[in-house]
Amino acid sequence: MSMYGRSRVKVPASTANLGPGFDTLGMALSLYEWIEMEEAEETVFHFFGDEMNGVAGDKSNLIYQVAQMVFDEAGVSVPELSISVYSEIPLTRGLGSSASAIVGGMAAANAMIGSPLDNAKLFDMACALEKHPDNVGASLFGGIITAVWDGVHADYIRIEPPQGLEVLVVIPEFELATTKARGVLPAEITVSDAVYNISRTSLLTAAFATGRLDLISRAMQDRLHQPYRAPLVPGMEKLLAEAPQHGALGIALSGAGPTLLCLVDRKESKKQELELFLKETMLEHGIQAQTCWLPPSGAGVTVELLERNGMQNHSFLDMIKGEVQL
Numbered sequence: 031m032s033m034y035g036r037s038r039v040k041v042p043a044s045t046a047n048l049g050p051g052f053d054t055l056g057m058a059l060s061l062y063e064w065i066e067m068e069e070a071e072e073t074v075f076h077f078f079g080d081e082m083n084g085v086a087g088d089k090s091n092l093i094y095q096v097a098q099m100v101f102d103e104a105g106v107s108v109p110e111l112s113i114s115v116y117s118e119i120p121l122t123r124g125l126g127s128s129a130s131a132i133v134g135g136m137a138a139a140n141a142m143i144g145s146p147l148d149n150a151k152l153f154d155m156a157c158a159l160e161k162h163p164d165n166v167g168a169s170l171f172g173g174i175i176t177a178v179w180d181g182v183h184a185d186y187i188r189i190e191p192p193q194g195l196e197v198l199v200v201i202p203e204f205e206l207a208t209t210k211a212r213g214v215l216p217a218e219i220t221v222s223d224a225v226y227n228i229s230r231t232s233l234l235t236a237a238f239a240t241g242r243l244d245l246i247s248r249a250m251q252d253r254l255h256q257p258y259r260a261p262l263v264p265g266m267e268k269l270l271a272e273a274p275q276h277g278a279l280g281i282a283l284s285g286a287g288p289t290l291l292c293l294v295d296r297k298e299s300k301k302q303e304l305e306l307f308l309k310e311t312m313l314e315h316g317i318q319a320q321t322c323w324l325p326p327s328g329a330g331v332t333v334e335l336l337e338r339n340g341m342q343n344h345s346f347l348d349m350i351k352g353e354v355q356l
């Protein structure tokens with residue numbers, strides 16, 4: 031009989047960078063992954079939903095691995111786990127699926143053993159794995175995050191997303207691994223490009239904090255990563271250049287791509303035109319893509335501790351059926 035409980039977490043997807051804020055700005059989005067975890071006699075995974083196709087169902091699984099890091103840090107041993115996962119977050123598209131798995135897996139493991147680690151510790155551990163704080167910070171704390179990670183510790187400020195700010199994403203059908211999209215970045219940049227990005231990141235952060243939607247179009251410009259990543263995403267250059275004419279306040283590559291994200295004023299009258307422009311531009315470049323309105327998620331990861339039930343999966347499915355269309 032296990033001495034530990036059964037935990038269930040709901041963790042949001044995220045978009046990183048928001049244009050100029052490479053490896054520092056992130057925003058949680060209303061697309062979620064649910065994880066349930068409890069001690070078991072032998073490790074078993076239950077995956078639900080189309081987005082989990084191809085994910086490892088053994089102890090190499092990212093969620094299992096991060097759970098073991100939490101147990102090690104807390105000084106407990108729970109080698110065998112039953113893990114159930116349902117995810118709405120497409121893999122390898124720039125919507126932070128790996129960050130959601132890291133944050134969700136850590137939060138579930140920590141809750142299961144009575145929450146010995148606080149969120150600041152989980153944030154440091156998650157940054158050490160992801161190597162940048164933007165996605166994991168957003169998935170952990172929700173809202174908009176501006177964060178600095180020094181290689182050991184992460185500091186952040188959470189900003190409530192401005193009222194009236196809507197988010198439209200265009201998700202191409204092809205996958206682009208973050209490692210590949212980081213591999214095309216230059217090792218060095220000029221001082222003028224550094225100043226270009228620092229000034230816009232500062233302005234964008236302040237615009238979010240003060241609700242100045244009018245400043246977004248000029249602040250959401252980047253010279254640090256998007257120009258180098260554009261060749262990996264057919265149609266990206268045209269989308270970045272022309273989306274503002276079709277109703278976007280600003281447009282950026284979401285994380286490392288290939289998804290692109292538009293920030294849109296709730297009162298904008300050209301929302302349908304913008305959706306059509308995004309899809310048709312991708313199609314012109316031979317790429318099937320779907321658009322989706324994803325409100326910012328004010329909540330980060332949420333955690334419940336439940337009675338143990340030997341992982342009867344109908345309870346997990348019943349829970350998520352209430353929230354998503356299975």
Ligand SMILES: Nc1ncnc2c1ncn2[C@@H]1O[C@H](COP(=O)(O)OP(=O)(O)O)[C@@H](O)[C@H]1O
Nearest residue numbers: 092093121122123124125126127128131207208
């Ligand atoms: N729920 C999950 N369980 C296990 N591994 C996951 C999960 N979600 C994502 N991953 C891992 O993260 C990888 C995607 O990470 P990455 O290339 O950074 O793209 P993304 O932009 O989606 O974070 C997947 O190929 C998979 O290995």
Ligand SMILES: N[C@@H](CCOP(=O)(O)O)C(=O)O
Nearest residue numbers: 046053124125126208285286
């Ligand atoms: N700052 C990172 C963000 C990667 O985000 P992902 O969602 O694509 O994993 C980068 O731009 O490389």
